[in-house]
Amino acid sequence: MMSALELAEAGLSVFVFDKGRAGQEASWAGGGIISPLYPWRYAPSITALATWSQQAFPDLIASLNESTGIDSELSTEGMLVTATDEREKALAWGVGLSPKVIEISDEEARVLEPNVVLDETPLWMPRISSVRNSRMGRALRQACLNHPKIQLLEYREVILSGDLDSPKVSSQSQGYVSGRVVLAAGAWTGNMFTGVKLSCPIKPMKGQMLLFGPCDLVNRVVLANGRYAIPRADGRIIFGSTLEDVGFERIPDRDAFESLYASALSMIPILEEIPLEAQWAGFRPGSPEGLPWIGAVSDKLWVNSGHFRNGVVLSPASSRLLCDQMMDRTPIVDPTPYQPWKTL
Ligand SMILES: Cc1cc2nc3c(=O)[nH]c(=O)nc-3n(C[C@H](O)[C@H](O)[C@H](O)COP(=O)(O)OP(=O)(O)OC[C@H]3O[C@@H](n4cnc5c(N)ncnc54)[C@H](O)[C@@H]3O)c2cc1C
Known part of the structure; x- marks a missing residue:
């Protein structure tokens, strides 16, 4: 949807197909942290997109809020990182x-987060924010519906066939003709590429989350031992996440619940008193090293996918970079690292 809005703003007419209601898959299931979890672990190409996006987020959310009336609840309280043995690496980064x-x-740190179990020297990342990504998805959907150059076609599964130079798009047995096709199908992107005979490593990586009821126990994102707590504006806490290579198996399970619940209590012991409201699973579009594919696979077939654990934070820069290339504009960053198919 972000790609569609960029392209429509640049003057193109865009049809957006979604096999379900738009914004209900990974972009709904995720946590909405506007940063890679341990950003120092990532390649400079991912930092470049994250940095561009982080600067763009406040205006993006404000303008979505204004144009749609849906508040994505941008929180700018920073992120506290505790229990990491990567201190030197993080500080140097x-x-x-x-x-x-x-x-x-x-x-x-105790002043910032009195309810969190801390280690001796936590790391503080004051410039990191978070959004309520489910609402951001709703706002983007509404912005697409409002845009005169976008047609949003929901519950329309696309089948891609033919080959890279002449991809054929069909949905519900109807063919569609378009100058260019952009594949932005999240965890399903790898499967769709097989329809045009391209081997693509983007695949589902299941992530499960817990939702605790309103409690106001944390004020900002807290990260410890790879698990995180994200406060929402209504006082609820999202706690995540698992990382599972199990294909499109959508059911949340007991093992994940027990593991997440134990991590949540070891981070915030008083959560034991708070009712658990939900557990869910989503499919990250997994890619090697978390590197997204962005650009032209052929003259007709384009891609913006494979953002793995960082698709919310990377979305503004990725969509702008896609649009820059499609409109022949100077790109915001060098697109080469995001085109691994050129070296396959
Ligand atoms: C538990 C979890 C926590 C996360 N936390 C964060 C975080 O804190 N910060 C962050 O930046 N990222 C996070 N992520 C990652 C982020 O959510 C994803 O990288 C991002 O949402 C991917 O967006 P997408 O549009 O590519 O995929 P999706 O949101 O999955 O959208 C893909 C869309 O394509 C549609 N589609 C698929 N196949 C077809 C077809 N054949 N025809 C038509 N439509 C089709 C689907 O219906 C879907 O709506 C998290 C993900 C998970 C699961």
Whole structure:
């Protein structure tokens, strides 16, 4: 939807197909942290997209809010990282970018998050924000519905066939002709590419989450041992997540529940008193090293997918980069790293 809005704003007419209601898959199921979890672990090409996006988010959310009336609840309270043995790497990574990673004392961290179990020297990332991604999806959907150059066709599964140079799009037995086709089908992208005989490694990586009821126990994103708590504006807490390579198996399970619940209590013990409201699963579009595919696979077939764990944060920059290339504009960043198919 973000790609469609970019392309429509640039003057193109866009048909968006979704096999379900738009914005209900990974973009709904995720956590909405506007940063890779441990950003220092990622390649500079991912940092480049994340940095561009992070600067764009406040205006993007404000303008979606204004045009749709749906508030995506951007929270700019930062992220507290505790229980990591990557302190030196993190601090070195943050140098020169802006004060991205700061070492703070246990006491300072306790003031920020009195209910969280901390280690001696937590890391503080004051510039990291989060959104309520389910609402952001609703806002993007509404923005697409409102846009005169976009037609949103929901509950229309697309079948891609033919080959890369002349891809054929059909849905519900009807063929569609278009100058260019953009594949942005999340975890389903790899499967769809097989229809045009391209081997693509993008595949589902299941992630499960828990939702705790209103409690106001944390004020910002807290990350410990790869698990995170994200507060919502209504006081609820999302706690995530698992990372499972099990194909399109959608059912949330007991093992994930027990593992997540134990992690949640070891981070915020008082959560034991808070009712659990939900558990769900979603499919991240997994890709090697989390590197998205963005650009022209052929003159007719384009792609913007494979954002793995970072598709919310990377979405503004990825969509702009796709649009820059489609409109022959100077790209916001060098597109080469996001085109691994050129070296397959
Ligand atoms: C548990 C979890 C936590 C996460 N946390 C974060 C986070 O904190 N921050 C972050 O940045 N990212 C996070 N992510 C990752 C992020 O959610 C994804 O990378 C991002 O949402 C992917 O967006 P997408 O549009 O590519 O895929 P999706 O949101 O899955 O959308 C793909 C769409 O394609 C449609 N589709 C598929 N096949 C077809 C077809 N044949 N025809 C028509 N339509 C089709 C689907 O119906 C779907 O609506 C998380 C993900 C999960 C699962």
